[in-house]
Amino acid sequence: MGQTSKKTLIMFSGDLDKAMAGFIIANGAAAMGDEVTMFFTFWGLNILRKPERIPVKKGLLEALFGRMMPRGAGRLGLSKMNFGGMGAVMMRKIMKDKRVNTLPELITSAKELGVKMVACTMSMDVMGIKREELIDGLEFAGVATYLGEADEAGVNLFI
Amino acid sequence: MAEYEINARGMQCPGPIVKLFSQYKLAAPGDLIRIEVTDQGFKKDILAWCKKTGCELVELTENNSVITALIKKN
Numbered sequence: 001m002g003q004t005s006k007k008t009l010i011m012f013s014g015d016l017d018k019a020m021a022g023f024i025i026a027n028g029a030a031a032m033g034d035e036v037t038m039f040f041t042f043w044g045l046n047i048l049r050k051p052e053r054i055p056v057k058k059g060l061l062e063a064l065f066g067r068m069m070p071r072g073a074g075r076l077g078l079s080k081m082n083f084g085g086m087g088a089v090m091m092r093k094i095m096k097d098k099r100v101n102t103l104p105e106l107i108t109s110a111k112e113l114g115v116k117m118v119a120c121t122m123s124m125d126v127m128g129i130k131r132e133e134l135i136d137g138l139e140f141a142g143v144a145t146y147l148g149e150a151d152e153a154g155v156n157l158f159i
Numbered sequence: 160m161a162e163y164e165i166n167a168r169g170m171q172c173p174g175p176i177v178k179l180f181s182q183y184k185l186a187a188p189g190d191l192i193r194i195e196v197t198d199q200g201f202k203k204d205i206l207a208w209c210k211k212t213g214c215e216l217v218e219l220t221e222n223n224s225v226i227t228a229l230i231k232k233n
Contacts (some may be wrong), residue, residue, distance in 0.1 A: 027173045027177055030180075031177045032180070033180070042177075098171065099169050100171045141161075
């Protein structure tokens, strides 16, 4: 075995293309034997939302926010040429035809490879996203946890 | 010494190395893994992967766009 190193990714964006780039890097790093931590904050939290509507108690603004943001990896839009969602539909089709793994598949694979996924509790609070609305297997923490991991890592990306 | 075969034809990046790594984890030192890939980036990627994991790249061939790598776990 070569040397294990550590990598961290801050997943800030909730765009499909950026989320895919992040998860491809995370899967690749884990497949090279690295320890990987992904820290999900702001729009990036939407990647981790369950696709179904989860009944949780929310304030008016929180509920509005929740309704306007995409519910999960299967509903994200593109950062460019989204055309109200049509771009993302076309991109998904192209990627399917070319047998590129889908974002939900990449997330499952990352989990299986032991990639640590951390949801930012402050962003969750701001955006009114509750733990029950997010997929299983996450850790919940703040910026200090991320910085602690980043100190030990050789690569830290902001996506 | 066991020898394993992986068919990763048609898989896109990072599929082949993810599949390879799963087999690598199960293999014992000295075992051989043969993997077939059609993703052209794999030719370079396998060098970096072997360097990182400390594996030996015994053989790397290409035939009709199918890249075959034979790897020995150290």
